[in-house]
Every structure is written in structure tokens, then in C-alpha cells.
Amino acid sequence: MLKATGIKKAYGSLPILKGVDFEVAQGEIVSIIGASGAGKSTLLHILGSLDKPDEGTVELKGTKINELSGDLLSVFRNKNIGFVFQFHHLLPEFTALENICIPAFIAKTNKKEAEKRAHELLELFGLNGRADHKPNELSGGEQQRIAVARALINNPAIVLADEPSGNLDSANANALHQLFISLRDNFKQTFVIVTHNEDLAQISDRVVTMKDGFII
Numbered sequence: 001m002l003k004a005t006g007i008k009k010a011y012g013s014l015p016i017l018k019g020v021d022f023e024v025a026q027g028e029i030v031s032i033i034g035a036s037g038a039g040k041s042t043l044l045h046i047l048g049s050l051d052k053p054d055e056g057t058v059e060l061k062g063t064k065i066n067e068l069s070g071d072l073l074s075v076f077r078n079k080n081i082g083f084v085f086q087f088h089h090l091l092p093e094f095t096a097l098e099n100i101c102i103p104a105f106i107a108k109t110n111k112k113e114a115e116k117r118a119h120e121l122l123e124l125f126g127l128n129g130r131a132d133h134k135p136n137e138l139s140g141g142e143q144q145r146i147a148v149a150r151a152l153i154n155n156p157a158i159v160l161a162d163e164p165s166g167n168l169d170s171a172n173a174n175a176l177h178q179l180f181i182s183l184r185d186n187f188k189q190t191f192v193i194v195t196h197n198e199d200l201a202q203i204s205d206r207v208v209t210m211k212d213g214f215i216i
């Protein structure tokens, strides 16, 4: 599903990734762990085409995404890759429903269809009653689940998450982790997750460790 080969990346003269090979299959949850500064977020950004490698290739569903640029890349990314970050980055002036729909509107999905899918996700996530709430009217755990729904609205092939539970208390973190598991079990949703959370690493299908610019 996603395959990265020979990924190298330096910032200035400082090599961060020194030849990383990484693969994830559909329906797999892979956690990337490692010390602070090991290059985990840098790798995730490259896997998600938010950043380009100096060397190496990233292939998603047979498309070499490191070779795409401009509008082609933006359209491909919006359709195929969902992102969840440590901070939810919901737009404060929009409701939960509107926030979830944003990637669908960017993909030019019609409003009715996007809102139908958003309502389905809200129901699935136990957030039915929250559709019209603004982010500041939601709890931290609810905000992050809305961010996950936003990541899923276009049915992406893969969800990339960078410390998704890093800002949550343990009960909300646990609820989020269970949500990932149920999305994998019920929809074969694929996840690559950078995390320092040991519980999340433990319930993943596979854990890879980064050290000194390599996966060890």
C-alpha cells in the first residue's frame, strides 16, 4: 500500500534520515517510536508528501508521490492521505460538521454528500449531538475525534498521525486508540502513527524504532 525506499533527508549539512526503508500494508497500524530528534516526524512528513526526500522514493497505491508536485500533488494528497496532528488544528469559527467537511469541499464533493458522510462519521464516533458545536464548545478528546473524522472524510488510503494522543489525558487517549483499532477492524483503515505513548505502541500491529537516521 505505502512503500518508502532509500529515504535520505538532511537539513543543511545535518543528515536526519540516512537511508530509511519503510512499508505498510492495508489494514495495518504501524507505530514509529524513537528518541526525540530521531527523525520520526521528518519521516512521517515525507511519507505524507508534505516534505520531499533528498533521495529515495515514496510509493502510495502504485503512485510515486515524491515525483508529483503542484496541483497534482495537492489533489492526490487530499484524496488519499489523511492527517492527524498532536493539536487538532480545527478552524475555530466553523462547526464540527463544517470542519469535518473541509477536505471534501476541497475535493469538490457536493455539499449534501459531504455532510451525509460527515454525519455518518459523527455517529460512528459517538458524537451525534456535537455536529453544530464550535471547537471551543467541545472537550479535548471530542476535538481530536473531530480531527480524525476530518482526516477520514475523503476515505483516504492511509492516515498518518503525529503524536495524536500527545495532548490528551489517559482516558481520552485510550478512547482515541480504541477508535483507531475499530477503524482498522471494521474498515481495514491503514495507520502510520508517530508516538511516545507506550499503550498506543503496544496495541499497534507493528512497531518500528528510529535511531540515528535509520529504522533499526
Ligand SMILES: Nc1ncnc2c1ncn2[C@@H]1O[C@H](COP(=O)(O)OP(=O)(O)OP(=O)(O)O)[C@@H](O)[C@H]1O
Binding pocket: 011, 016, 034, 035, 036, 037, 038, 039, 040, 041, 042, 043
Ligand atoms: N525544518 C527543519 N529545519 C532544520 N532542522 C529541522 C527541521 N525539521 C526538523 N529538524 C531537525 O531534524 C531533527 C529530527 O526532527 P524530527 O522532528 O523529525 O524528530 P522527532 O523524532 O519527530 O522528534 P520528537 O519526538 O521530539 O518530535 C531534529 O534535530 C530537528 O531539530
